Amino acid sequence: MDNATGYRRSTGSPRGAARRRELLTTITDDVAENGLVDFSLRRAARAAGTTHKVLLYHFESAEDLLRQVVLGLRERRIGNALAAVASEPATLTDRVRAAWVSLRDEESELRRVLDQAMGLAMYDPGRYAALGRGASQQYLPTLMSFCPPEWPERRRFEVASMILATLRGFLVDLLTSDDGSGAEAGFEALLRAVAREEALDTM
Incomplete structure (x- = not known):
C-alpha cells in the first residue's frame, strides 16, 4: 500500500x-x-x-502524473529537434539554426503546454518545482551533443547552457509578442556568438 x-x-x-x-x-x-x-x-x-x-x-499522485506527462512532452520536443538536426552539416551553428526552426515551428499546443509547466513551477514551487527542475537536465545533454566532440566537457556545458537560456527567452517572446521579430533578430545575434565560439578553434 x-x-x-x-x-x-x-x-x-x-x-x-x-x-x-x-x-x-x-x-x-x-x-x-x-x-x-x-x-x-x-x-x-x-x-x-x-x-x-x-x-x-x-x-x-496527481503531481507525479503531471510530471511524467511533462517529461514525455519534452521528449517529443527533443525528438523533433534531433530529427531536424540529423540532416544538417556537423557545425554547431547549423545545428542550432535547425533546432530553432523546429522549436519556432512546432505545434502551438506543445509550446503552450511546456510554457505553462514552467509557469506553474514558478507560481507554486512548493507543489510544482519538479516541473521546472528537470527541464535543463532533459535539454542540456542534447545541446551538448550538438557541440564538437573534441571540446572539453566544461566548454560544451557552458555553450549549451548559453544556447538553452537564450532559446527559452526567444520562445517566451514568440508567445507574448505580435510578430516575433524580436526573437528572430535576437536569434541571429545568438548565431553570431555561436559562430565566434566555433571560430576560436581555427585561430
Missing part, C-alpha cells in the same frame, strides 16, 4: 508497466491538446476512460 494515498502501486509487473504506459500516452495526448490549466486526476481519468483510483494505482 502507498502511505500517502492508501492505494497499491503497479510496480514490478510487466502487465502493470504496460498499462501505465498506455494510460500515460493517452493522458499526455489530452494535455498536449487541452493544456495544463485545469489539470486534475479526474480530468485525466476522463481522458483515459478510467477512474482516478485506477490512476492512483499506477501513479503516486
Whole structure:
C-alpha cells in the first residue's frame, strides 16, 4: 500500500508497466491538446476512460502524473529537434539554426503546454518545482551533443547552457509578442556568438 494515498502501486509487473504506459500516452495526448490549466486526476481519468483510483494505482499522485506527462512532452520536443538536426552539416551553428526552426515551428499546443509547466513551477514551487527542475537536465545533454566532440566537457556545458537560456527567452517572446521579430533578430545575434565560439578553434 502507498502511505500517502492508501492505494497499491503497479510496480514490478510487466502487465502493470504496460498499462501505465498506455494510460500515460493517452493522458499526455489530452494535455498536449487541452493544456495544463485545469489539470486534475479526474480530468485525466476522463481522458483515459478510467477512474482516478485506477490512476492512483499506477501513479503516486496527481503531481507525479503531471510530471511524467511533462517529461514525455519534452521528449517529443527533443525528438523533433534531433530529427531536424540529423540532416544538417556537423557545425554547431547549423545545428542550432535547425533546432530553432523546429522549436519556432512546432505545434502551438506543445509550446503552450511546456510554457505553462514552467509557469506553474514558478507560481507554486512548493507543489510544482519538479516541473521546472528537470527541464535543463532533459535539454542540456542534447545541446551538448550538438557541440564538437573534441571540446572539453566544461566548454560544451557552458555553450549549451548559453544556447538553452537564450532559446527559452526567444520562445517566451514568440508567445507574448505580435510578430516575433524580436526573437528572430535576437536569434541571429545568438548565431553570431555561436559562430565566434566555433571560430576560436581555427585561430
